[in-house]
Amino acid sequence: MQATIARLAQRPNLWPWLLLTPLAVYLAVFFLVPLIDVVIMSFTEPRLSLANYEKVLTGVLYQRVFFNTFVTAALVTLICLLIGYPLAYLMNRSTPRTAMLILTLVTMSFWTSFLVRTYAWMVLLGDSGPIIGFLKFACYQNPPQLLFTRFASTLAMVHILAPYMIMNIYSVMRKIDPVLIRSAQSLGARGGSLFRHVYLPLTAPGIANGSVLVFVICLGFYVTPVLLGSPREQMIAGLIGHQIDEFLAFGMGSAMAVILLLMTLTILTIYHRRFGLDKLWG
C-alpha cells in the first residue's frame, strides 16, 4: 500500500490526458479546423488580398447591415429586460403553485423549437391573422403590413429569447434574502428608492447574465430575421447566408463571419474577465 502510494506520487498522472485526448482531437479536427478555414477563406477567396475586408468595412450596404444588427440586438435585449424583469418579479412574489405554473410555461417556451415559435408569429402577424383581423374590425380600413418587417422579426426574437432573460433574473431574485428587503424598509426605503437602491443592485448579476446572453445570440441570429424580417433590412447572419447560398461568395461571407465572430468573442471575453464564462449558461 505504502509503496503504491509512493509510486503514484512520483509518476506524473497521465489519466486526465488519456481521458481528455479523444475529445480534444475531435474538437480540433471538426471544430477548430472549419473555424480556421473560415478565417483563411476571408483572406484568400477569390484571391489572396484584403479586398473582402475592405469591401465589408467601407461598403455602405454592409455598414448599414452591421448597424442594423447592433441596433436590433440592443433593442431586443432591452425589450427582453422590460418583459423579463416584471415576470421574474411576479414569479418571485406569487404563491409557490403560481410560480411553478409560470416557470413551467417559460420552460416550455424555452424548449419549444424556435422554428415553431417563428411559425406561430407568422400566423399571428399574417394578413389573415388575428391582429390584422382585429385592426380591420376596429375600423382600420388599411391595416399596416406587419409580416416581413423589422417589427415582426424583432417581436419574434424577443419572444424567443425572453426565457433566457427570465430564467437568469429569476434565479438571482429567488436567492435574495427577504431580511435585506425588510431591513431596508425599516430604515425608511419605500417604492422607487427601495427598488433603485436595494432590489436593482441585488438583481444586477442576473440582468448582466441575461442581457449578455440575449445580445450575443441576437447578433448571430439567422432563422427568424430571414423568415419574418424585411428582405431589405437584413441582419449580419442573414447576409452571410445570402452570400454563401445565392452568390457562392465564400470570401465575402467569410469576412463578415470573421467580423461577427470577433464581435461576439469580444463581448464574451469582457464578460469572462468579470464574471467567468461558465456562469453564463449556468
Place this chain on the structure above:
Amino acid sequence: MNRFLIILGIIAVVFVAAPLVIVIPMSFSNARSLQFPPPGYGWGYYEAYFTDMRWLRPTYNSLIIAAGTTVLTMILVVPATFALVRHRFAGKSIADIMLLMPLAVPHIVMAVGYYSFFGAFGLVQTHLGVILAHTCLSVPIAFLVLSANLKGFDRTLERAAQSLGASPWRTFIHITLPILKPGLIISALFAFVQSFDETVVAIFISGRNAATLPRKMFDSIRQEADPVIAVVSTLLFVLVLIGIVAPPLWAAIRARIKAPSALSTIEKRP
C-alpha cells in the same frame, strides 16, 4: 411600484404563452392559408403529415442524426468530464474554455466553415457530416450538465467501496455509474434535443439527402407556408409538454402507489 411590476408581469405571461397556444388550433385547420382563427376544423393536415414522404423522410433523418450525435457526444464527453472535474493538471482552464467555445461561436459562422470544409471531403449532404457537426455543438451542453452532476458527487461512497476491497473498475461500474445515471440521462437528452432542434448548420450542410426536420420546416415556411408545419409544430410542442410535465407527475404517482404498497408489505410480515 409593486402593483405596476405585477401588472407588467401578467402581460408578459400572456406574451410568452399566446404564441405557443395558437399553433394547436392551426394544426386542425382546413384552410389552405394561414388564416386564424381557422374557418373550419379537421384532421386533414395530420393525415397529410403521416402519409407524405417529404415530411416523414426529414423526421426520420432528424431522429437518426440526433441519435448518432447523442452516442458520439457521450462517448467523447463522459471521459473528458471526469478528467476536468476530478483531476488538476496544467492547461485545465484552457481545456475548459475550449470545451465551451462551440457555444460562443454563432452557428452561421460554423455553417460557413462546415459548408466549405465538409465540401472538400464529400461530407456535405450526408448523415455522417451532420452528425459530426452537431456533435461539436452538443459537446458543451452535455459537458455543462454532466460536470454539474459530477461536482455534486459524494466521493466518500467510492472510497467506502474501495476500502471494502472493490477494485477501481468495480467501484466505477457498481457505485459511480448507478449514482451518476440520472445526470448521464439528462446530459444525453440535452445532446439529443440540441441536435434535433439545430437549424442553421443543417440548412447549409444537410442538402437534400440528409435534410433534417428543422431544415424542411425552414424551407416550407420560406416557400409556401404549408399548413402541415402547424401539425409538426403541435407534435413537437406536445413532446415538450410531455417531457416537462411527465417527470414530476410520474414521481407524484409513484410516490402515491409506493406508500400503500410499502405499508402492505410490512403488514404481511408475521
